[in-house]
Amino acid sequence: MSTFQAPKGTYDLLPPDSAKYLAVREAIATPLRDSGYGYVETPGFENVELFARGVGESTDIVTKEMYAFETKGGDRLALRPEGTASVLRAALEANLHKAGNLPVKLWYSGSYYRYERPQKGRYRHFSQVGAEAIGAEDPALDAELIILADQAYRSLGLRNFRILLNSLGDKECRPVYRAALQDFLRGLDLDEDTLARAEINPLRVLDDKRADVQKQLTDAPLLRDYLCDACKAYHVEVRELITAAGVAFEDDLKLVRGLDYYTRTTFEFVHDGLGSQSAVGGGGRYDGLSEMIGGPALPSVGWALGVDRTVLALEAEGVELELPAATSVFAVPLGEGARRLLFAKVTELRKVGIAADFAFGGKGLKAAMKAANRSGARYALVLGERDIADGVVQLKDMESGEQVAIGVNEIVAELEVRLS
Secondary structure, eight states, rough: OOOOOOTTOOOOOOOOTHHHHHHHHHHHHHHTTTTOOOOOOOOEEEHHHHHHHHHHTTTHHHIIIEEEOTTTOOOOOOSSSOOOHHHHHHHHHHTTSSSOOOSSSEEEEEEEOOOOOOOBBBBBBEEEEEEEEEEOOHHHHHHHHHHHHHHHHHHTTSSSSSEEEEEETTTTHHHHHHHHOOOHHHOOOOHHHHHHHHOOTTHHHTOOOHHHHHHHHOOOOOOGGGHHHHHHHHHHHHHHHHTTOOOOOEOTOOEEEEETOOOOEEEEEEEGGGOOEEEEEEEETTHHHHHHHHHOOOOOEEHHHHHHHHHHHHHHTOOOOOOSSSSSSSEEESSSSHHHHHHHHHHHHHHHOEEEEEOOOOOOHHHHHHHHHHHHSSSEEEEEEEHHHTEEEEEEEEOOOOOEEEEEHHHHHHHHHHHO
């Protein structure tokens, strides 16, 4: 056993479980690729100020959860706690918005880091797939992203998830609501930290999960009652487009999410089989984020879906993913001559797209066949000295146990037919 262990709140992805994570990532990415989203990858760390400005200095992410450090050169950096600010920064730096084809549609996949109390479904290192549509203010774009996420989850076989939807207004109507909410919160019996948060960003108090706080928020003013006509019309169209696509959702008038940059459309995907950590993903519109980080006005919308929590949701529903076999053919050589010949054939099989493995280490027949069984291969190729003399190889069906001799030069063609 190693002297070292994975840091607290993190995990290792190992076979066979890692195949589930890869399948989830692929399922989420597929509808995005089919809808004009190109892949982007950003560094695992960024300037601290990128997140302080974009995510919000009063958020728990920035004040309590961000892994920040100073380099030997004196730079203040942070491990990325979320993906949107990094992706927008990369798009601005590369001037993608000047290419003349807006919105810029990007998707990404990677690891993110937050210093949180570890529990099932909440880790200090976690995996997400995200999508961002940068540079267009269009209700159809908001609807598209919600529909694509719904499509991804359903393609995995998930059924018991819900979509929560709300509007947070914009810079015209939210300040009026903000003032009304602050007046209400000042009259409550809240602790000093919560009252301080209410002065900086009162909407964050609505997201407080403590029961004693939520109980006092029952009669809190609702943003819906303060939306300007433009925001009302925008939200109505988003709802109508989603409904027309056959995607069910629930209005959640207190949904604010945990990031300061959201405006207008905000949404969350929740799964009731996960206990307190029910959110599996979410997102929304962030029309002012580009200006916050020094860019031009670029209204945008996006989401991030948690790979870890999606896997947990699949397990909660008892969904077994149909995963491709890691190995279709396993080669078992008996003797040096057979080893060289079969190794060459395994290479040929791989070149034509057949997943093939080899009994390395000079195993005997019994040990090699056990390895073939463990690999999950559908077929085993067994070659001994007598077979070489006869110009054949023994092809064994690992499911039925049937074994036939085929010509050495027919191996690739025969397996292509059998595995097609």
